[in-house]
Amino acid sequence: MKKFKRTSFAPKHKVVESDETNKEIQKDIADNIEILEDLFKDCSDIVFRPFLAGRVKAYLLFVDGFIDSAAIEMHGIRQLIEDLESERITADIIKERVVSISSIDETPKLDEVVSNVLKGNTVLLVDGVTKAIIFDAKGGNRRGVSEPTTESLIRGPREGFTEALRPNTALVRHKIRSNRLKILSKDIGEETKTGIAILYVEGLAQPELVDEVLSRLDRIKIDGILESGYIEEFIEDSPWSTFPQVQNTERPDTVAANLLEGRVAIIVDGTPFVLIIPATFWQFFQSNEDYYSRFHIYTFLRLLRVFFLFIALTLPGIYVAVTTFHQEMIPTSLLFSIAASREAIPFPMFFEALIMEISFEALREAGVRLPQVVGQAVGILGALVIGSAAVEAGIVSAPTVIIVSITGIASFTIPRYNMSMSIRMLRFPLMILGGMFGLFGVVLGTLVVLTHLCKLRSFGIPYFWPVAPISFKSLKDVLVRVPWWAMDRRPSQLVKEDRTRQADNLMPSPPKVGEEGSS
Known part of the structure; x- marks a missing residue:
């Protein structure tokens, strides 16, 4: 080495x-x-x-x-x-x-x-x-600012980053018009000399965090940097973990919001994907739209995402374990229905589920790689035609197709694509454990995943914070999204000094009887 x-x-x-x-x-x-x-x-x-x-x-x-x-x-x-x-x-x-x-x-x-x-x-x-x-007279043919394709919203800004460095920093500066927003520049890559910009808000981002980011960037010695994913792999804490420890985004409002919480952003010339560090597990289940609409609705949707996270991770493993080892847990009528559908199936339950899961992932990958119009048609028609034909041919049973379909839909509810990929990968080991040891194997695998999440860190910040270690004051923006007038403090793990986000007593109240404007 x-x-x-x-x-x-x-x-x-x-x-x-x-x-x-x-x-x-x-x-x-x-x-x-x-x-x-x-x-x-x-x-x-x-x-x-x-x-x-x-x-x-x-x-x-x-x-x-x-x-x-x-x-x-x-x-x-x-x-x-x-x-x-x-x-x-x-x-x-x-x-x-x-x-x-x-x-x-x-x-x-x-x-x-x-x-x-x-x-x-x-x-x-x-x-x-x-x-x-x-x-500086840079120009030439560059893609203009347009709506991001990977983080679409119903309500919110329509602008996204481009492949040019300085227009991207200008988009962030347009959001945070303060002299406390600092932008440091570096070049990485012996041959490409790729320009990068490190952004943070002075007084909010801890100096130790900024120094650590600069130190890890200085250690990168490579011939070229062509995308921010190169840098992500060089600076993450645990490279062997399947979970993303650096958030990436195409949206300037996402970067601005995270900078105001004491995080650091890295913009790389030549790519619209900006890195945000440190990242926690719960960040990847939050969407920008959570903060742009009423908190009642998006509290419900956050809880829904967490529920479907559990479905996407464990449902195939639980189905294999229950149908293979724990048939007594299935209601009698449902058990007869499953047994009847599997009567002509030549494969054990585990291999049947594995075949369908791999086929589903192949269809999803084909839909992504093909041109957009063709890809959508291939994804939808392929799933319908292949699933229906496989059931009629007696290769797989109808309940297995339903389970795999629900699992796939559940993975789509995760807002961040890199976290969705991690969950999709981990369900295969849980299926294997369920096929070997039943529900005991699924529970054991889930505990291993939770233990790993509790041990994982991103630039020194516990990855599972604020659930582990628990911080009750910070839980108001994790599983639920409390009203803006109740989020008066910045995250305690990230900001140590200037933690006040807004003035006190901003909760709206109706006017008293007799005051001007009352009815």
Whole structure:
């Protein structure tokens, strides 16, 4: 392992470590361009655009497709030509009087020129000037802000993150317009140089949590980061656990709400999925819509989700255990019905249920991977046709098809897809235990899962909190959702100092008789 870490991240062709790029920018622009053209040899998307600023030769360097051509024309070339014909060109003059772009910097190093060009910035080199001017004119073809496809709501904002880093941070800044919202930037990936942003609210997020997040990110040494899932696997506490320990979301309102509870968010350039840490088990059963509609309705729906969580996890195992070992627990009429339906079935109950569960998962995966219109048809028609044909052919019994269908529907009630996947995986071991040991095996497997949840941690926070360890004050936003005027404190495990969320005594009350507005 040590040998791998030492050798795999130091490629011989690494640009920023070469002797050429370690040099400083020379006064003669021809020398600089010669070095840069050699470094970007066979890179057809790197544009070297020469032009004259008065009588002085200059170059613009950028990646074709990364920049806004109109911004370069307006702020880069045209003003240089118009304003510098009679000026002695210096870096300060260019920065202060010419390039009217808000994000502007300078560097005397060629390696920083290379790095900034590859990040999508535009670099200006002028003959006789020993500093390169770097300005942000990013543009190109990017997907605009649209409604998230994986977290659709009936009531709530319709905007979702995109694949661009700065528009994503702007969406969060639009929600939290406070100077306490801090955004730190880093690059990860030896080859991809993927930009990431770490967001937290100063005074709410514990400094130890922020330091731990930065420390784990600093330890990542890899050739490329193409999606936030890469980072999730590197920073989670227990990589062998099937349960997700980092929440991901496409919604800016979800990120803003979690930042205001003392959590930290990680935005990765190139993906709309933002990471939120730390995460607890109950977070994955909460939807944004829980907080946008009346609390009575969504308290009922939360309890319904927890009930169907138990169904999705244990129902196939209980069915196999009861029909195999505990027939005396089944009502007589139902037992006769099940026995009659299984009369011609050649497989034991366990294999029958296993065949149907695997078939259901295959149909669901096929529906996801196919184009959206075709996938929906395949999922619905495949389940109906295959289920009906299997029953008529005597391969499976009708009660088994019903049990598998209820289990599948129950898994769809879990709002977060990654948690739903974990529950779907765990029901197979419980089915095996139920087929081997009956209800004792199902209970034993369920206790193992609960013990694991109680031991699991996410960035030091108990994963099953506030149920274990129990916090009665924080239970008001777990199985139930109390009214907003009753949620006056932030989570105690996350925020230690500024825990007051709102003013006291905000509970609405009807006007007294005789007051203005009373009837």
